[in-house]
Amino acid sequence: HSLPSQVASALGNLAAFEKNAKNAILLQKSAITQLKKQPGTEETMAQTFIDIGLLETNPDSAIFYYKSALMLASAGNLPLIEIAAYNNLTYDYLDKGDTRKADECIMDRAMPLAKKLKRDDWLSTLYDTHADVLAKKGDFAGAFKAVRKSNEIRSAMEFSKNEQQIRLLSA
Numbered sequence: 001h002s003l004p005s006q007v008a009s010a011l012g013n014l015a016a017f018e019k020n021a022k023n024a025i026l027l028q029k030s031a032i033t034q035l036k037k038q039p040g041t042e043e044t045m046a047q048t049f050i051d052i053g054l055l056e057t058n059p060d061s062a063i064f065y066y067k068s069a070l071m072l073a074s075a076g077n078l079p080l081i082e083i084a085a086y087n088n089l090t091y092d093y094l095d096k097g098d099t100r101k102a103d104e105c106i107m108d109r110a111m112p113l114a115k116k117l118k119r120d121d122w123l124s125t126l127y128d129t130h131a132d133v134l135a136k137k138g139d140f141a142g143a144f145k146a147v148r149k150s151n152e153i154r155s156a157m158e159f160s161k162n163e164q165q166i167r168l169l170s171a
Contacts, residue, residue, distance in 0.1 A: 005041055008034035012048065021055045028052050042076035050085055059092040066092065079113050083122050086110035090129050099137050106130045124154040 008031040015027035028048050035041040035048070046069040053065035066089040073081035086105045093102035106129055114122040127150035134143035 002038070004034040004037040005044070008032070008041070008044070008048075012051075015051075021057070025052050025055050028055075042072045043078050043081060046070075046072040046076070046078060046081045046085070050081070050088060053085075053088055053092075059095040062092045063089060079117055080119070080122070083110045083113050083119070083126070086113075087122075087126060087129050090133060094133060094136050099133060102133045102136070103130075106133060120153050120157040124150045124157065127153065 011027045011031035011034065015024040015031070018024035018027060028051055032045055032048050035045045049065045049069035049072070053062040053069070056062035056065060066085045069085040070082060070089075072078070073085060086109045090102045090105040090110075093099070093105065106126055110126050111123065111130070114120075114126055127146045131143040131146035131150065134140075134146055
């Protein structure tokens with residue numbers, strides 16, 4: 001019953017070892033074809049679309065794959081995939097020089113999701129990305145504040161994890 005997903009997994013693993021980006025993309029597209037044959041594989045397909053977007057050198061092609069991941073993520077209620085896709089989409093819009101769309105992806109889409117889910121790990125990353133957007137706009141003071149906010153969130157998160165580990169070791 002799970003042959004298509006096993007074949008897709010094998011193709012995805014082969015793509016990870018492929019040195020040539022075009023061949024890796026072809027393998028991942030084949031994996032998506034296999035995943036479409038089996039219901040319940042939306043998250044894996046969306047992640048594969050993100051992986052393809054990361055390999056694409058053309059920002060327009062990458063944007064297409066990130067938007068494909070976003071469609072699956074929103075339909076399948078996969079907010080972490082949405083956050084990742086919006087974060088990556090931001091950088092491709094920056095590559096194209098479209099700071100308005102880049103800012104929209106981070107501030108209007110990804111950050112509210114991360115805050116709603118209370119995902120400080122993602123929130124820290126998103127503030128870093130927002131700093132890059134602000135720097136591209138020439139707002140270096142705002143970029144500095146965004147990096148500071150990212151570091152504050154990351155430090156608080158690491159401190160909290162350290163406390164949990166100390167309690168565990170003490171127990």
